[in-house]
Amino acid sequence: MSIAEKLQEIVGRDWVVAKREQMERYLADETADAIRPKPADNVVLVKPASAEEISAILKMANQEKTPVFVRGGGTGICGGAVPIADGILLSMERLDRIIEVDRNNLMVVAEAGVPFGNMLKAVEEASLFFPPHPGDEGAHVGGLVACNAGGTRAVKYGVIRNFVRGLEAVLPTGEIITTGGKLLKNNQGLDLMHLLINSNGTLGVITKVIFRLCPKFNSSGTLVISYDSRHKAIDTVPQILQSGVIPLAIEYVERDVIEISARRLSMTWPATKGLAYLMVILTGDSEDEVYSQGERVSDICERNGAVDILIAERREEQANILKIRSEVYSSLKPRVADVLDITVPPASIGVMMDRVDAVAQRYDVKIPTYGHAADGNLHPHLMVDLAEKGILREVKRAVYQDAIELGGVITGEHGLGVIRLADLDLCPDGKIWELMRGIKQVFDPNNILSPGIGVL
Ligand SMILES: Cc1cc2nc3c(=O)[nH]c(=O)nc-3n(C[C@H](O)[C@H](O)[C@H](O)COP(=O)(O)OP(=O)(O)OC[C@H]3O[C@@H](n4cnc5c(N)ncnc54)[C@H](O)[C@@H]3O)c2cc1C
Structure with missing residues (x-):
């Protein structure tokens, strides 16, 4: 009996897809085209409806030593959901209650x-x-x-x-x-x-x-703070964190990229002055509390050279600002070769930004950068011209090296997936990878689940 037939016995005929043309949209995730891994040739897609069906699938696959890849929403940006070896692609879409x-x-x-x-x-x-x-x-x-x-x-x-x-x-x-x-x-x-x-x-x-x-919090406000230089904006972030106000979010974005996102959504980015922005979301029990936090944050920003400060209080206005920020990656994606995800200690974020600038200067390229500034998590975007010039990997490793020197990591939230494994040699302490391989072996003695993903 073929793998497809065995899967049909478990989940029923309607939930197994063996024809390539009927599964194309399941074979990629949101990783940039230039670096997304290629899916394998012989993949069977299965859509189980329960943990019990998944259990039966994995028992069968483990017996046959057939690789199984798991697919959630397919929004990952490091190739983790792409079936990179012949085998089974298990979509979770029917476990939707x-x-x-x-x-x-x-x-x-x-x-x-x-x-x-x-x-x-x-x-x-x-x-x-x-x-x-x-x-x-x-x-x-x-x-x-x-x-x-x-x-x-x-x-x-x-x-x-x-x-x-x-x-x-x-x-x-x-x-x-x-x-x-x-x-x-x-x-x-x-x-x-x-x-x-x-x-x-x-x-x-x-x-x-x-x-x-x-x-639920009772009140919230979103500040958009404009600066003429990215460094003034970034240097403000540790001072906000040290002030005692703990915002829900502090995001860093730049004018050229945020405006691309706003245009794509047919929306308007509210700030008209400055080149670099902090987006600070504040929450509290009352409008007064949010207002007083806003005053304290504004004072710090003004002392650090902010050229304009806007506050959005209406729910819809705030949602629009978050939407424009959330869609930046999708808006840039056609021109992006790789979006990095470096994370350094929060107080080192200004130095890290200087290092990104120095790398850009050294290679004579532009590296648009935005990120979750208060988490020390930046997303420098390496654009397609780097791939065309053949320097994509070199520039990426230069940025990684700087992050690691500052006590950081090469991925703070997107994960290793497939595409980040090749650069783990830059990270010190080989023993930790050995321990991780040992843990994988205990859970998955035949290495059938997502082989080649996430663990070196
Ligand atoms: C526009 C955009 C914005 C994003 N913003 C952020 C952000 O701000 N922060 C952030 O961290 N990420 C962000 N991401 C990345 C992505 O949304 C997250 O990594 C998300 O967690 C992926 O979930 P998914 O269901 O789409 O997983 P998939 O892409 O389907 O899979 C990702 C990995 O998880 C595994 N997996 C999925 N489901 C399961 C399961 N049920 N059991 C076991 N393994 C499973 C897959 O095998 C794969 O290795 C963004 C992506 C896009 C496209």
Whole structure:
């Protein structure tokens, strides 16, 4: 019996696709074209509807030693969802039920294939709040956990990891496990839940997620602060963090890129002065509290050379600003060869920006850069002209080298996927990769789940 026939026995004929032309859109993710890995030739797409069906698929694949790749929303930008070897591509789209928004425990329980936007809507309808906001709401909740996504709203509350309380997952050998629960404390042994978070589909298929929620804040405001130079803008960020005000988000963007995003969305970026901007989202119990935080942040920015400060208070205005910021990558993507994801200690962000400028000058190229400034997380964009000149890898490694010298990492939120593995030789301490390979071996003795992804 062929693999496709075995899969049909498990999930039914309607949910197995073997014809290439019917699965094209499943074979790529949002990685820039220049560096996206090529999908393998012989792939069978399967769409299971439950953890039990996934368990049966993995048991069969493990027996046959057939590679299995997991696909969530396909919004990843490091090639992690691309099936790079002949085998099975497992789409999570049918595990799409929001099981419960539990107002008493402040938790939401959802199947892994629920699109993030749907979960946000359900949480909002229950008058609760889920703080992290990775930019693409088409990502699945399982994908967000598998990548430990970050995004704009991590300053005050942290990244996705900080919100996961429980997971159900299917191991590569087919067993279904549950780790954590609706719990705020759990010291029952080694923390396998946190091992599954950011495992990029290498240790198990996440099938159910329990996220912690927050009560809704009563008031918010978004400041857009304009500067004439990127360095003045970036240098302000550590001072805001040291002031005692903890914003929900502090984003750094530049005029030329943010205006491309606004135009693509037929929207208007509200600031008309300056070249570089900080977008600061403040939240509080009352308008007065947000206003007083806004005053303190404005004072700091003015002392650091801000040329204009706008405040958006209306909900719609604030949502538009966040939307324009969230769509920057999609707007630049046709001209981007690689979007880097370096992260340095927050106080070193100004030095890192200087280093990016120095690399750009050395190679005589332009490197548009924006990012989650308060998290020390920058996204320098290496454009297609670098690939055309044959210097893409060299420039990338120069930026990585600088980040590592400052105590940073080559990826802060997007993950290693496929495309970042080749440059891990720059990272010190080879022992940690050996330990990771050992952990992978324990979970997946036959290396069938996402081989070649996420683990060196
Ligand atoms: C416009 C845009 C903006 C973005 N902004 C941000 C941002 O601000 N911050 C950020 O961190 N990321 C951002 N991303 C990247 C992306 O949205 C995140 O990495 C997201 O977590 C990917 O989720 P997904 O469901 O699309 O996963 P996919 O792309 O489908 O898969 C990504 C990886 O997760 C694995 N995976 C997916 N689902 C499961 C599962 N159920 N079980 C096990 N493994 C699984 C896959 O095998 C793969 O290795 C952005 C992407 C775009 C296109």
